[in-house]
Amino acid sequence: MAFSAAGNSGRPLADINVTPLVDVMLVLLIIFIVTAPMVAIPIPVDLPQHTDRVIERPDPPPPIELRVDAGNQLYWNGQPLAREDVQSRLSEQAQVHAGNLPELRIAASPDAQYEVMAQVLAAANNAHMERIAFVQ
Template identity: 40%
Template sequence: MAFSSGGGGAMSDINVTPLVDVMLVLLIIFMITAPLMTHKVKVELPKANLEEKQEPLPTPPITVAVLDDGTLFWNDEEVTADMLESRFSVEAQKTPQPQVNVRADETTRYRIVNDVVKTAQAQGMRKVGFVTTPDRGN
């Protein structure tokens, strides 16, 4: 505490002069820097087209089943690897592209499944997924 020199009692006033000085300096700094923070760049935003858009009809997914002996099925129809490749190329040209769901036996080698996925991607199919059985949480 600060003591006065004359009366011997304690000073009860707080010296606010340094606080006012600091606040005035901060006020001046913010007054100078605030206009610099706003950018006056003119941007031409695109115009919204309010016409009704027709939603594309959803296409049913394609199911490719792979057995452990390498037999391939396209939507439950047995196909060869060449037929599978040609069907993928036809489906890749459609808009929107259907999704390809790959189902494989537990004992199917990964190499066979990988060949099917690579064939689909090589022909331009973008949506390739895998079908599994859900875990029952024993």
């Protein structure tokens, strides 16, 4: 819809008010002038350098498969295990494979109690197991 000005013989007013546009452009110009020097300052980054040296990584040990069945019985790689022995067995494995810890794969029955899983996870944390996976 066009606006009509008084005394303009009923023709629509076709002038555009550019003052707000100029104000916005001046503000943007000032912002760019202030921020441009900051963008030009180099940021030191330590990147890794290429080397031809081959890094020897030992093969990971076989994973530990820990299963909790519906009766809250624990199985270590298919062998029954008492709840009290989980901490000692995990600590033993952590000492045997120091620096290259095996993956702990935990499979829990949906009917297993939460307390048993909490004890198993606490034992894994206390043994400083780094890789824990939940499997079905």
